Amino acid sequence: MFEPAAIALIPLLPALAGALTLLLGPKILKQQSHWPLIIACVGSFLISLLGIQALTSPTLEIRQIVYQGGTWFATLGSNPVSVGWDFRLDPISAMMVPMVLFLATVIAVFSIGYMKDDPAYPRYFGVFSIFVAAMTLLVLSDNIVLLYAGWEGVGVCSFLLIGFWFQKPSALKAARKAFMVTRIGDVGLLLGILLLWSGCGFTLQIPTLIEKAKLLSDEYLYLAGFLLFIGAMGKSAQFPLHIWLPDAMEGPTPVSALIHAATMVTAGVYLIARFLPLLTMSPDLLLLIAVIGGITAILAALIALTQNDLKRILAYSTMSQLGYMFMALGAGRSDISGHSLVTFAMVAAMFHLFTHAFFKALLFLSAGSVMHSMGHVIDLRRIGGLRTVLPFTHIAFLSGALALAGVLPFSGYWSKDEILVAIDSASHGPNRDGVYKILTWLGLITAGLTAFYTFRAYFLAFWGEVKIPVEALSHGQHGHENDHGYASTHHEVNHDPYGSVSDPTKAHESPWIMTLPLLVLVPAALGIGALFGPTHRMMDFLGSAPGFHADHGDHSASKWVAMASQVFGLGGIAVAFLLYVAKPGMAVSIRKMAGSGYNLSLNRFYLDEILTILFVRPLQILGWLIQALDRELWDRLVDAVARIPAWLGDKFRPVQNGLVQFYALAMALGLTIFLVFLAFGDRLFR
Amino acid sequence: MNTDLTNLAPSPADFLASVSPAIPEFFLLALGSLVLLGGTFRQERPLWGWISFFGLVTAIALAVRPIVSVPLDGNPYNGPLVYDGLSQTLRILSFLCGAGLVLLGWEEGDSSHVAERSALVLFAAAGASLCVAANDLATLFLALELVSIPSYLTLFLARSDKNGRESTLKYFLLSIFSSAMMLFGFSYLYGITGSIRIPEILAVLAESSLSPVPEAVPAARLVGLVMVVAGLGFKVTAVPFHFYAPDVYQGTSHFGAAVLSTLPKIAGFAALARLTGLTYETNGGVFLPFESQPSYLFWILASVTMTLGNIIALWQNNLRRLFAYSGIAHAGYMLVALSVGREVGATGALAALVVYLWAYVSMTLGTFAIFIYLDKKSKHLEKVEHLNGLAKTDPIAGAILVLLLLSLIGLPLTAGFIGKLALVQCAIRRGLENAITEAHPTSELRLYVGLAVLILVNAAIGGWYYLRIMGALYFRKGKESPASNRSVAALLTGAACVVVTIAVGVLPALVTRGIGEVPSQIIKTNVLVGESQDKPVDNH
Amino acid sequence: MELFAAGQPGLFRFEYFFALAIGALGIYLLLPSPRGKASVAGSIATLGSLGWLCFLGLAPGGFTIETGLFHLFAALALVGAVFLVTQTNPARAALSFVMVVICVGGLMLLLAAPFLMAANMIVYAGAIVVTFLFVLMLAQQDGPSDADNRSREPGLACFTGLALSASLLLLLQRDQDNADRGLGQMKALNAPVAELRLKQEQTLRREANGRPTAPADNTTFLGQTLYTTLLLPVELAGALLLVATAGAILIAQRRPGTEVTP
Amino acid sequence: MIQIMDLPPGLTHYLVVGALLFVLGLVGFLARRNMILMFLNAELMIQGVALNFVAFARHRGNLEGQGFVLFLLAVAACEAAIALALILVLYRTQHSLDVSLWQNLREEGLEPILDEEPLPLSPLEEKSPSLTVAGPGPAQPEETSHV
Structure with missing residues (x-):
């Protein structure tokens, strides 16, 4: 039997690990600081698996396990608000949590090699643990204030990790930018939460909220939902608030893999998916979500075409894929027969979130492995032909790229397919189907572009003549970060941009501690889609979440988009091949x-x-x-x-001129103005 | 109406019952006098520091677990002091703050005035604590002066150069100016209601505001209100009564700034809460101390204060000046509680105010503690640049400062977050509540939801300059200075403040316990208005 | 009680505003300025405004001794205050403050507060002003200094004063009007001495054997209030005096090595 | 005895005098630059307050207002003591009682505010009534604010 209190352990273990690492790390643990994190992640992962087992047991009537762990804070007064340490495990969170923990474990192992010899090794793992704690808190929390706490927590950890190499001014700037931009979103989220909370009879539990929100007026709902979406836009780097994500690549690459590809940036998708039953009540809002998602998807894909920085290509691709997920969520309305697509849309988005997390993490880690071997150079103009030099990395990157491009049997195909089907189904809805039609085509074009830029990067990095930058050789394989490593990454421009050698014997594949996680991820990235997608396991599992219902509706009318996306994808790959492999x-x-x-x-x-x-x-x-x-x-x-x-x-500022009497004058004038305002305000202003 | 003189004054038993919980304050006053006296004989750092510190600890213990308790027969709000939930939590805050300040003053400056410095902190802490409990205008006035006068002296002792003198002068002159304003307001409040006892004043005002004839409400009450707000606005640095703060903080030492930014603000906010009636559920449970104008006044004050504080803070380079503006901005947030108070129910707004006050005091005190610690180390900490590379040169101090900054930014699990959340929530609730009940809902709704947005926007702006400090902690290498005489006491104070910040952030109920609970049943105020007085008395 | 007797209730009577404005102008002219102050014009304006205010304040009910004394003390107090504000010579200004204090004492006497009259005069005239005169003697042995011949923003200061006094008077007038119409709480303010006072007088003015006590009942009552209702503030005032004394000594001590040369 | 209060100097009369004293003190505080005069002007404001209190006390028929005035006096004495000591120390530092000399602390980058207009050259100021033995001091341009 699964004890509900164990859910609280899932965020607690990494939090403890984080505290332990931060406290003991610098003096005692030192280069062993990764152990608490890994142990905690594995422990939490196992707990979450047990949780899933309990969740799927047939005796459970409603697919959720709720644990209420006491009050966090309560206010008094006529409408008291009480915020508790409430956790819930339902299919949506049960899908997210093991994914987060699994990836965190893998990436932590990778980091052991990647961050080796970094002087701030304990700080890295400490903040990493806290991030995992905050992320799981976000996902598992049952009330919106706790969710917000997790939300801000991941933001702070992201800030600290982007600015991890704070000696680089660019890293610091990027960290600050990320923090401030996402904070704009947070303001929206908090306001949205508070509006919902006060509109729905002062309850904070998410299911109750969604239930009660049905009574709200349309405008109110639109406003609250819009504010929630602003929060999601900030965190998930959607169109107007996206500017922080590309800069966030200043952080260590494993961080980018975990936070800026697989987990934190998907928090916005998670949030909107959670609240989707509520948001479907406002079709305008859904349309807005879909349009913003579409714009982001195509914009990011277009920008990615021109990038030469491997990590930035991946960052833009993340943005683009997140746009995809929002498009899917925006499709959660009724189709022509009045059949609600809510569940279908939510499952499509979450499924893509799920597969994307694996293959994008794999891609980022591969990029990290490349960087590691190439002395922190990731400029595609300076590397090339690495498939012989870095064979394992090559396999890993290729698998990730295939999955991302959505080639037929691999993960990306299944989830992207579902998204496109969802949007196309929505385009047969009662009204505004024109917009959804355009979005379907946008999605298809983006699929083609995605395949193109992914394989462009792949071909440039791994095919063609062997180019190895000088940094890889001068610093050797290890120890590139002993005391200077930061300089080598951000002053790339100072070197000859094309300075490279072509002696492959000098460069080496990354150590096994880094390649092993890559190889673990390869099957996950390739096969996980096929495992869950066509078998409807994902739909059965997620569809049983409270507020949703499994939807095996017939979407065969939209099956053409799956074929079309395949055509676009393969076309993109072919063009990339022709241009970047064949041509030279x-x-x-x-x-x-x-x-x-x-x-x-x-x-x-x-x-x-x-x-x-x-x-x-x-x-x-x-x-x-x-x-x-x-x-x-x-x-x-x-x-x-x-x-x-x-x-x-x-x-x-000039008012503050240093003269006492001037200050006194301001006080007296202020006093007079207040008095006049209060005494005669009603006559003056009405 | 009372015709009996003895009825006006509390009975001796009630008087004792009302005053007996103030034993910790009396103890502190006595101890302060002793230390002041003893300081003329010996000037030893550890001696007077320890005595004062343990005095404050004893005071806290006495406040938590009173040794004498006289049963109260009559109205708990009849005596000169009232000990309800608010007094209890804020007096403990004052004492804790005083204990921290004693530790900070310990090694600050020259050793020749250590006894005086400690004694002044004792007096000021007792004053702030009495201010929190004051139930009549005279007690309130004297308690406020008991905070102000030690503050002047602390400022004078804190730094003896020209800037130190200038800051003392500015604070002193503007303080007496503002207290004259406040007294003018007191005189009108007294005159309109015929009583100096705050619950009675509020009851009379509440009753008159229920009058069907709008003219029946004395217009002079507005004079009282505005003047009192102006006078107390000075203490809490509300714009436009804030001008002294940046200059004075900059000119004095870190210790002086720490004193000024904590105790007077506790006193000022407590006094405002009492005078606006947040603590008194008068009129048989109907909470109606003033009409809507005061809350609009506080609305303006709050929005202007937080915005101005934040946007000017963006330009500051001097650390204390920066924190003066930051303190102004935080005062603006707290004023929101006073603005929404009337509608949201006293206790919601009051709890928000108390939590934020705890948060503010612990964050600010902790920050100044770290500054003092670093100042002691390198003998030169004025500008933001001087913090450069702190995370590397002194990881412990750096970590403490980072945590405090996170709380100042207002991130979850810190007190700063809970405080802001509670305030925003109150503002939204006020806007919505009126939207439901009032005939013209839109303006109220817009006003208060707008205020909530303004808080959040301001919090975002505020994040910018706190992040700048955080950047300085990490950015580039600072000059490693020889660790000369580290002040462990200051570091410990900083750490304690972090503990408080996080404790309040995780369990705010710790400090809001008992707030809004009236010590006894609903109060029947013996009000001096009513028919009997409206009738002309023509005995002769 | 008819300070604002004439005219429509609820309307601001512009005479008061004009009188105040002329007074503000007069003070502006009288305030020290580098261009020299327009003493004659300023004095005329100020006195005129004062006279106008007094005239407006005169009740139609006729002239009694009390009215006369009130107007005398009030006018002298205000003249003294104007002197304090505008005198270039600080010593003279301090002396005119003594006049204010004495006149306020007179007003207090009219308000049946003889003890406060005495206390006020002793504390202010006897202690505070005298010590400040000492400081002035020490500091400005050469007479008024440069700073005394200048004022900081006299125009804005007078404007602020005008606006503040106008709104204060306006509010008082509003209440008075309402009270005259029988509305509102200010009626209670203007009510004759309350019953309470009668009771006090009846019970406390006689000894146990029925003989009247000494005439200083005000002091008796005050003392009784101080030791019942206001006992705690009295104690606090004691503590405050101690701190202030110690503080003054602390400040005045010349500390070695702390003097800063200008 | 009681009738007297029905005659002209009613409460409002006293309140007006109190308010005017207060405002005059405020104007003086804002305009005068001598620190001692600023302090005395603040005390003038307090005199207005005291008058208010006494007037209200009279009309309310209770003595709390009068009691309050006593506390005003006590606090005024405290503040006077501190003001005295402080002003002396400040005078020793700057050799002037001009409050405008103390404007060193202000926003960064702002110019100090100086007295631009020269004083009239003929200092025909009469000597102080009883305090000084020396003649009138010459105009001292070097004492203007030069921070």
Whole structure:
């Protein structure tokens, strides 16, 4: 029998591990600081598996296990509010938690190798543990205030980890930017929470809230839901609030893998999915969510086309995929027959979240492995042909890329397919189906672009002639971070950008402690989609969440999009292959592949030219343009808005001129104004 | 109406019952006098420091577990002091704060005035604590002065250079100016209601505001209200009565700033809470001390104060000046509680105020404690840059400071978060409650939901400059200075403040216990208004 | 009680505002300024405004001794206050403060508070002002200094004063009007001496054997209040005096090595 | 005895005098630059308050207001003692009672506020009534605010 109190242990164990590591780390644990984290993660992981087992037991009537662990705080008064340490395990959280813990464990193991010799080793693992605690708290909490606590907690840990190499000014700037931008979202979230709370009879339990929210007026619901969505936008880097995510890549790569790909950024999706039954009551809001998701998906994909920084490509791809998930969530309305798509949309989004977490973590870790071996160089112009140098990493990256591109039997295909089906089904809804139609096509185009830029990165890094940057050799394989490592990463521009050698014998594959996690993730990234998707296991499991119902509705009318996405995806891969593999050694490689007497070389030549002129060049120009707009205009605009308070403050400073009597005058004037306002305000202002 | 003189004054038994819980304060006053006297004979750091510290510890113990308790027959609000939940929690806060300040004053400055410094903290802590419990205007006034006068002296002792003098002068002059304003307000409050006892004043005002004739409400009450708010606004640094704070903090030492930013604010907010009637459920449970104008006044004060404090803080480079503005911004948040108080029910707003006050005091005191500790180490800590690389050179102090900054930003599991959450929640509740009950809901709804948004926006702006400090802790290498004479006491105070911050953040019920509970049944105020007085008395 | 007797109730009578405005202008002119102060014009304006206010305050009910004394003390107090505000020579200003204190004492006497009159005069005129005169003697042996010939923002200060006094008077007038119409609490304020006082007088003015006590009942009552209702504040005032004394000594001590050269 | 209160100097008369004293003190506090005069002006404000209290006490027929005035006196004495000592110390530092000399603490980057307008050259100020033996002091331009 599963004791409900054990749920509370899931966040508690990593929290304790974090406290332990931070306290004892610098003096006692030192380079062994990873142990508490790993033990805690494994422990929590096992508990969560037990929880799932209990959750799926047939004796359970409602698929949820709730644990109420006492009051956190309570206020008094006419409408008392009491916030408790309430945890709930239901299918949605039961899917998220083991995923988070599994990835955290794998990434922690990877970090042992990656962060080796870092002077702040204990701090890294301490904050990492706290992050895991906060993330699981976020997912498991039963009331929205606790959820918010977890939400802010992951934000802080993200801040600390992005700025982990604080000696780099760019890292510090990125950390601050991430914190401030997501905080804008947090303001929205908190307000939304409070509005919901006060509108729904002052309850904080999420299911009760959703239940009671049905009585709210449309405007109220729209406002509250919109504020929640702003919170999700900030955390999940959706269109207007996305500017922090690319910069967040300043942090150590395992951090990017865990936080900025697999877990924290998906918190927004999780939040919206949780509240989806509530949000479906406002179709306008759903449309907004879908549109924002669509815009983000295509924008990020376009920008990713032009990037040369491997990690940034992955970051933009994360943004794009998150946009996908929001698109799916936005499709949770009724279709033409009045059949509600809520469950279908939620499952599609969460399923993609699930598969994406695995393959994106794998991609990031592979990128980390590349960086590790290449002396922290990830500029695609300076590396190349690594498939022989880093064989394991190559396999890992290829698996991740296949999954991300959505090639048929692999994970990404199944979940992306569901999303596209969901959107297309929504486009047969009662109204506004035009928008959803456009979104379906946006999704398809994005799928093609995704495949293209993923494989562009893959081909550039692993194919072609062998290029190894000098840093990889001068620093050797290990110890690149002993006391200086930060400099090598952020002053890349100071080196000759194309400075590289082509002696593959000098570079080595990463140590086993890093490749092992990669290889563990490979089957997960490739097969997990097929395991859950076509078998409807995901639908059965998630659909049984309270507030949802398993939906095996017939969506065969939308099956065409699955084929279409396959076409787009494979097309993207093919173009990337042609452009980045075939072209350089065109004659040799193509002939080798074709093998026949067919005059491929000429033919290929035309194809290449046509593709370049018709698609690739315009797309790349578009990508550059969007990126320029994004970085130069939007970024600056945000900066300018951020500068308004300071500007205002400067205007008020001269009053503080140092003269006592001036201060007294201001006091007396203030007093008089208040008096006049109170005494005659009703006559003056009405 | 009372015609009996003896009825006006509490009976001796009630008087004793009302005053007997104040034994800790009397003890502190006596101890303060002793230390002051003893300081003329010996000036030894450990001696007077320990005596004062243990005096405060004893006071806390006495406050938590009173040794004398005189049973109260009559009205608990009849005596000069009232000991309800609010007094209890805030007096413990004052004493704790005083204990921290004694530890900080321990090694601050030259050794020749250590006894005086400790004694002044004792007096000020007792004053703040009495202020929290004061039930009549005279006691309140004297208790406030008991905070102010030691503050002048502390400022004077804190630094003897030109800037120190200037800050003493500024604080002194503006303080007497503001207290003159406050007294003018007191005189009107007394005059309108005929009593200096706060519950009676409120009861009369409440009753008159229920009058069907709008003219029947004396207009002069507004003079009383505005003047009192102006005078107390000075103590709590509400804009536009805040101007002294940045200059004075900058000119004095870290210790002086720590004293100024804590005890007067506790006293000021407690006095405001009492005078606006947050603590008294008068009129048979109907909570109606004033009409809506005061809450709009506080609305304006709160919004202007928090915004101005935050936006000017963005420009500050001097640490104490920065924290002066930060204190102004936090005062703005706390004023929100006073603005929403009337509608939300006293206890909700009051609890929010108390939690935030605890949070604010522990965060600020802790921050200054770390500054004192570092100052002691490197002898030079004025600018934000001087904190550079602290995380590396002194990880413990750095960690404490980071935690305090997180609380100042208002992140969950810290007291700063709970306080802000409670305030925002109160504001929203007020807006919505009126939206349901009032005929013209929109303006109220907009006003108070707007206020909630403003708090959150301000918290975001505030995050910016706290993050700047956090950046300084990590950014670049600081100059490693030889650790000369570390002040362990200051470091311990900082750590204790972190503990309090987190304890309040995790279990705010610790400090809100008993708030809003009236010591006895509903109070029947012996009000001096009513028909009997409206009738002209024509005996002759 | 008819300070605002004439005119419509509830309306601000502009005479008062004009009188105050002229007074503010007068004080502005009288305040020290580098251009020299317009003493004659300022004095005329201030006195005129004062006279106007007194005239407006005169009741139609006729002139009694008390009215005369009230107007005398009030006018002298205000003149003294104006002197304090505008005198260039600080010593003279301090002396005019003594005049204010004495006149306020007179008003207190009219309000049946003889003990406070004495206390007020002793504390202010006898202690505070005299010690400050000493400081002035020590500090400014050469007479008024440069700073005394300048004022800080006189215009804004006078404007603030005008606005504040106008709104205070306006509010008082509003209450008075309402009271005259029989509305509101201020009626209670203007009520004749309350029953309580009668009772006090009846019970306390005689000894046990029925003989009247000494005429200083005000002091008796005050003492009784101080030792019943206000006992705690009295104790606190004691503590405060101790702190202040110690503090003054602390400040005045010349500490070695702390003097800063300007 | 009681009738007297029905005659003209009613409560409002006293309140007006109190308010005017208060406002005059406030104006003086704002305008005068001599620290001692500022303090005395603050005391003038308190005199207005005291008058209010006594007037209200009279009309309310209870003595709490009068008691309050006693505390006002006590606190005024405390503050006077401190003001005295403080002003002396400050005078020793700057050799002037001008409060505007103390404006060193202000927002960074702001210029100090100096007296630009020169004083008239003929200091025909009469000597103080009884305090000084020396003649009138010459104008001392070097004493203007030069922070």
